[in-house]
Amino acid sequence: MALALRPSMPLGHTDLVVVLPDQFSFHHQEAATMERPSLTLSTDSSHHHAAVPAGAEATDLPYRQLEETANFEEFTQETANGQILKSVKSNVTGKIEDYKLVTFTVGDPENPKNWSKPYKWYCTMVVSFTCFVVAFSSSVITSDLKGVMDEFDVSEEVALLTITLFVIGFGVASELVGRKPVYVSTMFLAVIFIIPCAVAKNTGTLLVCRLIDGIAFSAPMTLVGGTLADLWRSEERGVPMATFSAAPFLGPAIGPLIGGFLSDAAGWRWLYWIQLILAGVVFLLVTFTLPETYTPTLLARRAKKLQKEKNDTSYVTEADLDSRPMGEKLRIFMIRPFQLLFMEPIVFFLSIYMSILYGLLYMFFIAYPIVYEEGKGYTSGITGLMFIPLAIGVVASAFFAPAVNKHYLTLVAKHNGKPPAETRLIPMMISCWLVPIGIFIFAWTSYPNIHWFGPAIGGLPVGFGFIFLYNSCNNYLVDTYQHQAASALAAKTFLRSIWGASSVLFTTQMYSRLGNQWASSLIAFIALACCAIPFVFYYKGEAIRRHSKYAFVEDEENSSEKK
Structure with a gap:
């Protein structure tokens, strides 16, 4: 060379x-x-x-x-x-x-992409299960907020902070780099701080430990996508990514279902003990069965081994040759996500869209008890069953992932291996309508005298649409900001977490003032307005990328020929 x-x-x-x-x-x-x-x-x-x-x-x-x-x-x-x-x-x-x-x-054989498919699928399922447990932990406590209110004599707003502070924690460490050491250390921290929540004697202990848990749990939520990129090549990644994408939505749907019956039978503290059991299982799996998959780390180990074996210090990695001072690296590390969020229209509006969807999911945790417990007199356990259609929608969408991936590979071949990033938006343009449709169904069948099946079935199209929207958004951001992909995803995660955490605080007041039907309809109208976003970027995205400071734009000719 x-x-x-x-x-x-x-x-x-x-x-x-x-x-x-x-x-x-x-x-x-x-x-x-x-x-x-x-x-x-x-x-x-x-x-x-x-x-x-x-x-x-x-x-x-x-x-x-x-x-x-x-x-x-x-x-x-x-x-x-x-x-x-x-x-x-x-x-x-x-x-x-x-x-x-x-x-x-x-x-x-040391390249994770060359490992056997069964082993790669095992690693995929471990990290996806990790995400499921994190999402489950964020929602399971919604089943018995009243137990916390009664025991500590606090308002509903204070009890809701156990959700808010946990979800806010997702955004704090969204730029963590690394794989196994981060998984192990943060899962250990999460396991330790679940225990004080389960035995808390006051709300201060409960809230502080929930915030720390949220920060610790942020690592799996932000690192799994990178782990899958380590394991699978681009053309193989569609189904594994769909499996992972289902976990953050399936967890919140299953959480209230299990938590409702558990709290009815054993009280609110067992909502934390079940988190401890699941998080403990995950900790053991990632510590003793999950290998390191991060390519720079693996090559750095190989370089040090070669230096020692051959007594030659010229064996290095690019990270060894990086001459920038640590302060500059940290500045870019911390500031770049916010630069993308507020200076890039694509990142900003897609982050807004995903934040609204994420907030909607957490608003459901408050809306379902209002509709079923207050409106129909159901117990927490029976109310949890109403989340089953939402979970079915999430799972069903995963079965369509191979067909979507096959269509994308067809577009790859059509464009000689280099399809425009906007092709990633096609599933989003189709599925975006399902979310407002489902919410409208939930809204106008939520009268106390209407059968329980009405609002419950509204969750089916919502769950189905969530996954395709989430997948398309992530893929579009990665393809658009190839050299800034991690920062773009971190920006989205940060805003999404803040909005998701905040939305639960005003949901009860909104339903109280507007009524069940119009409160839900307001959310549906907002989701409907957001349907314009993928269409705008599908037709105007390329022009926006060409005028962007950070977006990746493929030169038509080899860059060395254009100089």
Whole structure:
């Protein structure tokens, strides 16, 4: 591989031209039929047409950790000899020195993408179950808020804070990086702080420990997508991602169902003991059965091993060559999600949309008891059964995931492997109507004298629509902000968590003042208005991306030819 530094205008702008060797192996392509490709990586931070290699797994890339000249192929490609040569200026000597970027070899058994499918599916189910437990823990306590109110003599608003503070915690650590060490440490912290909740003698203990639990549980909720990207190649990821996407919605639907009967039989404290049992199981699974899957971490271990075995310090990873001070890395790490949220229309409006949907889910936890317990006189256990259609809708959507993925692969082939990011919005454009339809059904069948089946069945299209909307949004953000994907998803998660946490605080007052029918209808009208968002971005998204500072826009020709 040859490297050359080529100065270009304006002054201070330098291009790093990388010519890859013939034996370089690309995923999904025949290396023998390829010419020696070149790749230009711009060191100008204002240039937003980032050169991400074809076939790169965008969510694998630690973009916030690396400089603009980083060779991303180290993390996304396999090479014949397990290394890529690179010449850079040493921070120590100030001279140009040769380094060997450590990569996976072709068919490397240590590359998570090359593991057997049964093992990859086992890892997928473990992390998806982790997400289910987190979501379950956020909703199961809604089954007996009255028990907390009575024992501690507090208002409903204070009792609702046990939900609010937990969900707010999801947004605090949304930019955590890493895999297994973060899973293990945060799950251990979550398990420890569930215990004080179960034995709490006052509301202060309960609220503080719920907030800490929410922060600890944020790691699984934000890392699972990256774990799946580690394990599965793009064309394989549709069904595993659908499985994961169902977990955050299935957990809240099952939580009130189990919690209702449990609280009726054993009291509100057992709503926390059941969380402890499930979280304990997850902790054991991730600690003793879940391997490390994060490519930069695996390659860093290999580089250190090679340095020791060969007594050669030139074996490195791109992270080792990052010369930026820690303060600059942390600044980008913390600020970039907010820059995307408030400066990028695509991130802002999709985050608003997902926040409304997330808030709707948590508003249901308050609305269902109002309709069924207050309106029809049902117990908490029977009210929990009314969430079954919502859960069925979530599960049913997962069965359609292979068909959606097959359609997307057809579009990939149609566009020669590079479909526009807006193709990800097609499922969203179809399914967005299901949510307001379901809420309208719930709204106008919620009269006390109408059969219980009416409002319950409204949850079916809502649950079905949730998953397709959630999947499409995530995929569109990743494809649109390839080199900033993690920050874009973190921005969405932060706003979604804040809104979801806040919505439960005013739901009771809204239903009290507007009545069951019009309160639910108001939510439905808002969801209906949001249906315009995917259509606007489907037709105008490409133009918005081309004028964006951060969005990835594929150059029509090789960037080195355009300079």
